[in-house]
Amino acid sequence: MIICMRQGATKGNAEHVIQAVKDAGLEPAPLFGTERTVIAVLGDERDLDMKKFRAMDGVEKVMPVLRPYRLVSRESHPEDTVVDFGDGVKIGGNNPIAIMAGPCSVETEELLLEIAQEMKKRGVQFLRGGAFKPRTAPYAFQGHGEEALKWMKRAAEKTGLKVVTEIMDTQHVDMMADYIDMYQVGARNMQNFELLKALGRKQKPVLLKRGMSADLDEFLLAAEYIAKEGNSHIVLCERGIRTFCKYSRNTLDLNVIPWVKKMSHLPIIVDPSHGTGSYDMVKPMAMAGVAAGADGLIIEVHPKPEEAWSDGDQSITYKTLDDVLDGINKIAVVMGR
Ligand code: PEP
Ligand code: MN
Numbered sequence: 001m002i003i004c005m006r007q008g009a010t011k012g013n014a015e016h017v018i019q020a021v022k023d024a025g026l027e028p029a030p031l032f033g034t035e036r037t038v039i040a041v042l043g044d045e046r047d048l049d050m051k052k053f054r055a056m057d058g059v060e061k062v063m064p065v066l067r068p069y070r071l072v073s074r075e076s077h078p079e080d081t082v083v084d085f086g087d088g089v090k091i092g093g094n095n096p097i098a099i100m101a102g103p104c105s106v107e108t109e110e111l112l113l114e115i116a117q118e119m120k121k122r123g124v125q126f127l128r129g130g131a132f133k134p135r136t137a138p139y140a141f142q143g144h145g146e147e148a149l150k151w152m153k154r155a156a157e158k159t160g161l162k163v164v165t166e167i168m169d170t171q172h173v174d175m176m177a178d179y180i181d182m183y184q185v186g187a188r189n190m191q192n193f194e195l196l197k198a199l200g201r202k203q204k205p206v207l208l209k210r211g212m213s214a215d216l217d218e219f220l221l222a223a224e225y226i227a228k229e230g231n232s233h234i235v236l237c238e239r240g241i242r243t244f245c246k247y248s249r250n251t252l253d254l255n256v257i258p259w260v261k262k263m264s265h266l267p268i269i270v271d272p273s274h275g276t277g278s279y280d281m282v283k284p285m286a287m288a289g290v291a292a293g294a295d296g297l298i299i300e301v302h303p304k305p306e307e308a309w310s311d312g313d314q315s316i317t318y319k320t321l322d323d324v325l326d327g328i329n330k331i332a333v334v335m336g337r
Helices: 011-022 050-054 107-120 147-158 170-177 193-200 216-228 256-261 272-276 280-290 319-335
Strands: 002-005 028-032 037-043 059-061 098-104 126-127 162-166 180-185 206-209 236-238 268-270 295-300
Touching: 002 011, 002 193, 011 028, 011 037, 011 050, 050 059, 098 107, 107 126, 107 147, 126 147, 126 295, 147 162, 147 216, 170 193, 180 193, 193 216, 216 236, 216 256, 236 256, 256 268, 268 280, 272 280, 272 295, 280 295, 280 319, 295 319
Parallel strands: 098 126, 098 295, 126 162, 162 180, 180 206, 206 236, 236 268, 268 295
Antiparallel strands: 002 037, 002 059, 028 037
């Protein structure tokens, strides 16, 4: 941390700050200039409440030097984390690009099984589908709940696919564990800290989607909540953020992928469906995501998008999925995946 004193701050102001730094167990290294004083602070500042220093008389600004997250930082763990689901399915490191695909909402058991079989044929590893749906309107379809989890589990048993589905309530953590392979934390719950902590106390992998207005520190600190409780099986997901661009549902922030790779050891995948909101943008942005270094993709697929119970406009058909996978595979070769 670096503390800059205001021009005109008194020696007494600086001494007061220096004492506060010492009282916090850190080492102050002051530089007394002719115009102003700067106090470098040596030691781990991450447990400090920097706002207290900002509030002290004579202080102009306080600049952190260390990033606020620890366990998920690349500094603490230089090697890439690989999340292992068993049966040879792994996400991260140099493993092949993982593909999660399926409907936005789980609609009927028959349709889910059909989609699962179609996904399996195409080499997809994970069946996605919402049993608990976070809908903007309370009148919209909210998901079939636990019944849909049973259908997902049966479809997984028949096809060998892994199941990833969204959790919205801490009370569902144990109940869901029996049906699924990976919890999905949706964008709207990225900062539901009680949910993150509860998932941190399990050892089941978590797919943590980026909140629609979360910056990189907030995204990684959300992952830190899970890791701090003891669960390091975390996969991040860029799913688009809110910007002034109104031509697409969200703006897929592909910059975040190389940033995450630089700052963290956790794998990151891309959701080109929610990231764009249009079925015809899924292929280019899926390919771009892989080119940017993503470890996988999560894609909404429906045999009749016009009849889907949610997100039909961004869902792709099986035929389009073939084309999308073809594009992804071409980029994956270039990326050595
Ligand atoms: C989803 O994947 O079904 C979903 C609701 O995504 P998000 O949380 O990114 O909006
Ligand atoms: Mn959806």
